[in-house]
Amino acid sequence: MPTEAEPRKDALVAAAYKILATRGFEGLRTREVAAAVGVNIATLHYYFPHKEDLIRGVVGYAMGRFRETLSGAGSAEGQLRAHFRGLRVLSRDEPELFAVMAELAIRGMRDASLRKIVGGTDDAWRAMLRTLLRRAQDEGALRPNLDPEGMAAVIVATLKGTFMLPATEPENVERTFRQLETLVGLRVKRSPAARTRVERSS
Amino acid sequence: MPTEAEPRKDALVAAAYKILATRGFEGLRTREVAAAVGVNIATLHYYFPHKEDLIRGVVGYAMGRFRETLSGAGSAEGQLRAHFRGLRVLSRDEPELFAVMAELAIRGMRDASLRKIVGGTDDAWRAMLRTLLRRAQDEGALRPNLDPEGMAAVIVATLKGTFMLPATEPENVERTFRQLETLVGLRVKRSPAARTRVERSS
DNA sequence: CGTCTAATCAATCAGATGATTGAATCGTAC
DNA sequence: GTACGATTCAATCATCTGATTGATTAGACG
Numbered sequence: 001m002p003t004e005a006e007p008r009k010d011a012l013v014a015a016a017y018k019i020l021a022t023r024g025f026e027g028l029r030t031r032e033v034a035a036a037v038g039v040n041i042a043t044l045h046y047y048f049p050h051k052e053d054l055i056r057g058v059v060g061y062a063m064g065r066f067r068e069t070l071s072g073a074g075s076a077e078g079q080l081r082a083h084f085r086g087l088r089v090l091s092r093d094e095p096e097l098f099a100v101m102a103e104l105a106i107r108g109m110r111d112a113s114l115r116k117i118v119g120g121t122d123d124a125w126r127a128m129l130r131t132l133l134r135r136a137q138d139e140g141a142l143r144p145n146l147d148p149e150g151m152a153a154v155i156v157a158t159l160k161g162t163f164m165l166p167a168t169e170p171e172n173v174e175r176t177f178r179q180l181e182t183l184v185g186l187r188v189k190r191s192p193a194a195r196t197r198v199e200r201s202s
Numbered sequence: 203m204p205t206e207a208e209p210r211k212d213a214l215v216a217a218a219y220k221i222l223a224t225r226g227f228e229g230l231r232t233r234e235v236a237a238a239v240g241v242n243i244a245t246l247h248y249y250f251p252h253k254e255d256l257i258r259g260v261v262g263y264a265m266g267r268f269r270e271t272l273s274g275a276g277s278a279e280g281q282l283r284a285h286f287r288g289l290r291v292l293s294r295d296e297p298e299l300f301a302v303m304a305e306l307a308i309r310g311m312r313d314a315s316l317r318k319i320v321g322g323t324d325d326a327w328r329a330m331l332r333t334l335l336r337r338a339q340d341e342g343a344l345r346p347n348l349d350p351e352g353m354a355a356v357i358v359a360t361l362k363g364t365f366m367l368p369a370t371e372p373e374n375v376e377r378t379f380r381q382l383e384t385l386v387g388l389r390v391k392r393s394p395a396a397r398t399r400v401e402r403s404s
Numbered sequence: 405c406g407t408c409t410a411a412t413c414a415a416t417c418a419g420a421t422g423a424t425t426g427a428a429t430c431g432t433a434c
Numbered sequence: 435g436t437a438c439g440a441t442t443c444a445a446t447c448a449t450c451t452g453a454t455t456g457a458t459t460a461g462a463c464g
Binding site for chain 3: 029030
């Protein structure tokens with residue numbers, strides 16, 4: 001357990017994480033991080049010689065925090081549902097995580113080593129979804145005419161756009177979410193003013 | 203035409219826009235903006251008393267630049283196709299615009315007035331897509347069992363996640379794009395092991 | 405020419421910011 | 435209790451950064 005080994009170090013990372021979530025990189029100051037922990041700036045530099053080192057600490061923490069949510073067990077359909085539910089809960093209880101991830105994603109555009117980390121997590125996420133989709137499809141729980149690879153890419157992109165760049169009311173977030181589930185086949189189409197006609201395109 | 207009225211002012215905004223795209227808010231310095239135009243800092247402050255004023259200028263420029271791409275004429279299906287094609291081209295020729303939009307979207311989380319602007323553009327985008335989808339649907343060019351409202355939300359979220367937070371290789375961007383078009387019905391399902399059956403939902 | 409205004413610049417300020425230094429403090433081993 | 439390594443702090447540095455000041459230039463107008 002690396003947690004209790006260096007409490008001060010972890011506290012500094014946690015404080016930086018919080019500030020990064022609320023103020024972004026634009027407003028991340030070493031002094032403020034130290035103050036939040038109630039520690040002298042020199043102490044911060046004792047553990048993290050350079051600001052960049054502290055940032056790497058936050059990156060590791062945030063990415064690990066997110067990767068935790070990727071795990072799961074049970075049927076593929078169940079895991080899929082659990083994954084969606086988990087994200088919904090996460091966005092409600094811990095929106096800071098998405099704020100931090102967004103900051104990191106953007107910074108990754110200018111920082112090759114960070115881009116590698118963020119991209120890796122992204123790829124892992126997409127790979128997990130692809131596998132889950134394929135398995136759920138084999139279980140017969142999903143639309144059969146669905147490309148798992150492409151759909152996984154769309155899901156990841158949609159969730160990133162929804163949770164990491166939420167420029168609108170929560171109602172739109174929920175609508176996006178539901179539509180995504182419908183597209184995958186996890187949700188029955190419940191159109192109230194539904195068209196009962198169904199044109200055939202072919 | 204507000205463009206040629208104040209060339210220096212526009213040049214400053216353009217320079218700030220460029221720096222914002224490459225360095226983000228984290229690396230936006232008034233001195234650098236002034237230097238890029240070849241002008242004294244005091245001159246910058248003559249036109250933009252505060253840094254925030256300059257930023258507002260960039261916001262207006264970027265948002266206007268993006269809203270331009272939302273226009274269109276012709277059949278709904280044609281407009282939809284044109285819209286997707288336009289975004290593809292834009293992401294290839296002018297990725298800075300998406301970088302700036304991402305910066306603004308994130309900053310909007312902490313700045314109410316900015317959030318209003320970004321959210322407004324977002325809403326307009328979604329509304330346009332919804333209308334287009336509905337019309338294309340009436341034209342019979344799209345899957346009939348598709349909720350325009352929900353699908354518009356998903357499309358916007360996906361495109362934001364894809365272009366504004368591109369943490370992966372371009373190949374994934376293209377895959378996401380194609381899958382999105384397939385979902386809407388703009389692209390024939392070219393699955394080699396294709397299913398010819400078409401399920402009825404009701 | 406003289407005056408007024410818009411535009412521009414060199415020089416500078418005040419505060420912020422990442423980082424360093426040298427001196428405590430504290431617990432542990434001898 | 436002395437010595438030593440690990441922590442922590444007060445004080446300070448060097449630089450950066452947004453902003454201001456006062457002077458200068460250029461053009462318009464009479």
